[in-house]
Amino acid sequence: MKLTSILAATTALTMAAGAASAVDLTLVSWGGAYQKSQLKAYAEPYMAMHPDVNIIWDESSAEAVAKLRAMHEAGNLTWDLVDVDAADSFRLCDEGLALEYEPNDLLAPAPDGTSAADDFGAQIVNACYIPQIVYSTTFGYRTDMVGDTPPSNICDVFDLEKYPGKRSLEKRPINNMEWALLCDGVAKDDIYSVLATDEGQQQALAKLGTIKDQVIWWSAGADTPQLLADGEVVMGSTYNGRLFSAIVEQNQPIGMLWDAQVFSFDGWVIPADLPEDRLALVKDFLFFATDTQRLADQAKYISYGPARASSAPLVGKLDGTDIDMAPYMPTDPANAQNVFYYNFEFWADYRDDIDAKFQAWLAG
């Protein structure tokens, strides 16, 4: 009896392996609505064109740096293409874990013939990073909990008298320190020079301290939408795409505060040391997935701005609906009146130091 079950199980395993004998392409991403937009805009059309390619997703982008290091050390690279935050791409590129590439060789030119390097422009922030989207970290608020005058200024987050109740902020210093200084009277242009000093850091923490006992700290992008939907917080920061799907797809009573939103980028890196055959497949996929139309298509599923200049005019409505995407895009002129750009150089230099102070302040 046992022998037959072993045989049956072995057969099942062989069949499972056989079914997967098509070429696997393992993409690493963030899960959620963002990964779904990549699936719809890049992966599904690509698999329709190449039935022998089977795209597998691994939602490990949050640990991409640590995991790639471990894979590199163990000589066991199971990822083919990794979606990372632009900040992480600097670390991966510096450590030689990501492949340096030549934009005009690897990526498609724009339809009007503009070279890829010019079309992406300054968004190619380092030699390994292949840009995809512009996203912003900004605030959402419960429309039914803020009275008749919804918050319109970033400093409303720090105003407990006008908007009493809990707020959710990310459990790390990035963005929070900038917002705190801005609302403590520091001019926008001086923020990073102030934040570079110990007094400036203490000033930011002191400003955050005025609302500390009303803050719920989040660590995953899904936390703030959940807290807002529960009515546990009045307002909270998160990625604008998360708020978009809570508002438009889940019909939650949430409004957006775009003031002092922080722009950042997300894109692909190719792991270094991929075997030739897998690298060839990755390059073929990338050429397709980063062309003008595909990046514009992605904006049909999530409200993140495409990284190519030539994709912007092609952005239309939310897939299958009549909802214009433009008002939800961080790059829309009405929303982008007051914008911060994630300062990679500053945070690369000061992150460890300020992180340590921030964590100590949180615990204290």
Added chain:
Amino acid sequence: MSIAHPEIPRPSLMGFTLPLMAAAGLGFGYIVGTAHGAPVPGFLAGALLGAVLGYVLASFVPNRKAGRIGAAVVAAVAGFVLSGFPGAVVGAIIGLIMSWFAYWLSSGDYRAKVPVYATAGDVLWHNSFKFICGLIFFFLVAPIVVVLPLSFNAQDFFTFTPEMLSFDPAGYSLKHYEDFLTNPNWTRPLKNSFIIAPLATIISVSLGTLAAIGLSQSHVPGRRAIMAILISPMIVPLIISATGMFFFYSKLGNWLEATVGLSGDFIGFIKVILAHAVLGIPFVIITVTATLVGFDRSLTRAAANMGAGPVRTFFKVQMPLILPGVISGGLFAFITSFDEVVVVLFVGSAAQKTLPWQMFTGLREQISPTILAVATVLVIFSIALLTTVELLRRRSERLRGMSPS
């Protein structure tokens, strides 16, 4: 010959029932009052209504069934007036609890299970003890039970919506179950889990049973040390085993790929199955060793005496007798593999993503009630599995003429 019991006059328990009923009513009244933003009036009204209910039921309604239904209906109507349909349901529940409490106190049932010579303190302790046991049970089960209705949420959040609380059918939907059964993000991990867990179980059961039998022989040298090593995966923190396994199996996988030329996917499954088998073996060893203690060694000698070889003896004599231990060990090994998330995150690649892995990333990256739907299915699956195994065990014992222990 029978002893004539003299009619013992029953003391009136009213002086005891009314305060306790008032206290219970106070508790419920406080909860209801707080829900309506008026804790103090709720508090007072609850206490008064509790005492009145106790008095009325104890004095005028000797028929328990009628009294309990009556109290439930009255409370349901009051709840309906206060807050509509959900209020009626809550009211009915409160009415049932309160009326039960009234009869339990006034009829002296609270002493029914205690010996007659017990003092008041004994009775109090007996009932508090039962109450504490009930609370413990409640805290064990409540979190699981809360998950069940949430998995039918029509929204994509872990929130009881107002529609759900008012039992509006529009607040409920099966869409998360549909998502679980149709979305490749879930069907693929489901398939992987059902490939990995049974194979890992078969390996752990075979090796673990053999090891347990070998280690129960008194002539094996160093058997305590061997036992300790075999059980260590259960004791060493999982994250440490997982890190070690990651490097070990990476090298093994590279070697297999280079020399045997198997596909990366196939090797990935082998790695995860072997890693899970290692985690499952200690459970099998422990349960089988425990059953072997009660195994009569003279039976194997008798079998040998009658001409059976060791293999035949094992399958025909020893195996049937230790089967319950083997099966429960196998069950533990299966659940270990089926529930495991740390090792598979390290050893596996995305192609071997299992259900717990998908649930883990799902919880972190996107709080989707599909996870609750999966959890519900898994809870039902585990209960069904345990029940089946227990029924089979009883059946086999009955067939062999043993009474279930």
